[in-house]
Amino acid sequence: MSTIQLTDVQKHFQRRPIIQNVSLSIDSGKIFGLIGPSGCGKTTLIKLMVGMLKADAGHIEVLQQAVPNYNLLQKIGYMAQSDALYTDLTGIENMQFFAKLYSFNKVERAKRITYAADIVQLTNALSQKVETYSGGMKRRLSLAIALIQNPDILILDEPTVGIDPALKLTIWQELERLKKVEKKTILITTHVMDEAEKCDELALMREGKIITHGTPTELKTLYNAKTFDEVFLQAGGAKL
Numbered sequence: 001m002s003t004i005q006l007t008d009v010q011k012h013f014q015r016r017p018i019i020q021n022v023s024l025s026i027d028s029g030k031i032f033g034l035i036g037p038s039g040c041g042k043t044t045l046i047k048l049m050v051g052m053l054k055a056d057a058g059h060i061e062v063l064q065q066a067v068p069n070y071n072l073l074q075k076i077g078y079m080a081q082s083d084a085l086y087t088d089l090t091g092i093e094n095m096q097f098f099a100k101l102y103s104f105n106k107v108e109r110a111k112r113i114t115y116a117a118d119i120v121q122l123t124n125a126l127s128q129k130v131e132t133y134s135g136g137m138k139r140r141l142s143l144a145i146a147l148i149q150n151p152d153i154l155i156l157d158e159p160t161v162g163i164d165p166a167l168k169l170t171i172w173q174e175l176e177r178l179k180k181v182e183k184k185t186i187l188i189t190t191h192v193m194d195e196a197e198k199c200d201e202l203a204l205m206r207e208g209k210i211i212t213h214g215t216p217t218e219l220k221t222l223y224n225a226k227t228f229d230e231v232f233l234q235a236g237g238a239k240l
């Protein structure tokens with residue numbers, strides 16, 4: 001069953017077409033990867049799905065409800081590309097602030113914060129002010145905040161940028177667990193080709209269009225390619 005459905009979606013900025021007739025179906029319980037070069041429209045497409053931007057044409061449904069829809073916000077965990085954090089507060093204060101937006105009681109809230117901080121290995125840095133965090137630590141805190149909510153759908157815009165390989169592996173293991181055990185639907189954007197391999201399905205974007213989509217194996221077979229760099233080049237994309 002599809003959790004996110006886009007039909008002929010279009011978006012312009014200052015009359016420039018940024019998203020051009022995109023139709024896409026993202027199945028529930030899958031990790032779906034949106035891949036494409038910088039500026040091709042990945043973040044714009046995600047913001048349209050979350051309801052932060054309004055499409056100029058076309059139709060978007062999430063969980064069979066038309067977007068934008070206030071009720072859907074409780075069901076989507078969104079990690080933006082630029083970190084929306086309060087830098088003069090500590091890590092834990094940031095987590096508490098966002099956790100209070102959701103309908104947890106005090107005990108659940110504390111449990112969710114402990115779980116999320118542990119996944120991104122920030123437990124020992126929670127009492128520090130965010131202004132003292134490195135870029136990677138801020139990314140990890142943003143990811144932790146998206147995880148607090150325990151949503152049906154996780155939409156993560158480049159979640160592993162600036163994160164070291166060992167922690168990246170831990171984060172991917174958790175995404176796999178969330179998919180398998182908790183049946184979450186996860187949408188990520190990435191430039192990183194080895195992350196593309198880990199997705200169940202992929203859509204490759206270029207200049208506001210989906211140029212091809214399928215499972216990693218299907219795409220490699222289709223383009224007779226050994227790597228995703230090759231798939232992307234064969235499909236007509238620029239080098240990432």
Ligand SMILES: Nc1ncnc2c1ncn2[C@@H]1O[C@H](COP(=O)(O)OP(=O)(O)OP(=O)(O)O)[C@@H](O)[C@H]1O
Nearest residue numbers: 013014018036037038039040041042043044045081
């Ligand atoms: N609010 C805006 N006003 C005008 N142009 C915008 C706006 N937001 C994005 N754009 C333009 O739309 C295009 C797509 O941007 P978008 O951020 O969606 O790309 P992206 O694929 O996510 O890139 P990256 O991988 O670098 O984050 C870019 O040319 C960008 O400059």
